[in-house]
Amino acid sequence: MRRFLLLLVIALVLIGIGICLGVMVDRHLNPPVKPPAQFTGASLQPCPDEYVLTRFQQLWFESRPWAENRWLGIQTLQYPTDVWVTQEILFDTKPDFVVECGSYRGGSAAAWATFLKETNPEGRVISIDIEDRMGDARKLPICKERVDFLVGSSIDPKIVAEVTRRVTGKKVFVLLDSLHTKEHVLSELRNYSPLVSKGQYIEVQDTALSRHPIKAGLGGGAHEAVQEFLASTDAFMSDGSRNRMILSCSPGGYLKRVK
């Protein structure tokens, strides 16, 4: 019994040290944005717009109101501003297919399908996730009508081949919202960009992470993947006009095929 208690105490001490080290590493990698002078009472200069905008985006992300958003009752991890802009792109480009990497509970797929129903009567959504949590979404009439959920990794060659088989020759809009590491997003961009024809879009979500300006995420992420992808091709450009809302999880991530 004594031995057990001793081991328990050692384990708790080690866990405590681990947590402290984790917090210290996070503070080091994500130092807080320094408040401008007037917040400290040292100056009467107006607050710099850039600081306000940056802090607003960080606070909005960190306080997570977006995580409780629902579309037709299904949890949907989207900023309303990005959903609005996506709706505008779907109206402008009228794709036959939305290919979404990252379904989560299926709320976003249901939203894209709702818009597609109005913009292209034949339009369908293919939504891919490595985990199947889309049970409630599948029961929605709009999903029964026009959403196919595929379970597997978005960069699994079998999944890529299946999606390619279904959409070849059609107008395709691609939305990347699965794993947000640089390598994964770059692989998705390379696998799915050939499906996108001139005038259509790839929307790369969560380019705001990894300190652009949201601090969540260590190392490079979607932003870095977009930079590397755009440097490798002149067929796509980042359409800045789609970022007019300022509050967006996809700054620089609305990529339009121009060639």
Ligand SMILES: C[S@@+](CC[C@H](N)C(=O)[O-])C[C@H]1O[C@@H](n2cnc3c(N)ncnc32)[C@H](O)[C@@H]1O
């Ligand atoms: C941010 S959530 C998607 C949110 C969803 N689009 C929405 O708006 O509600 C990311 C999803 O990506 C999935 N995911 C992680 N790795 C993946 C992979 N390799 N392939 C496909 N999906 C993956 C996770 O299971 C998770 O459900």
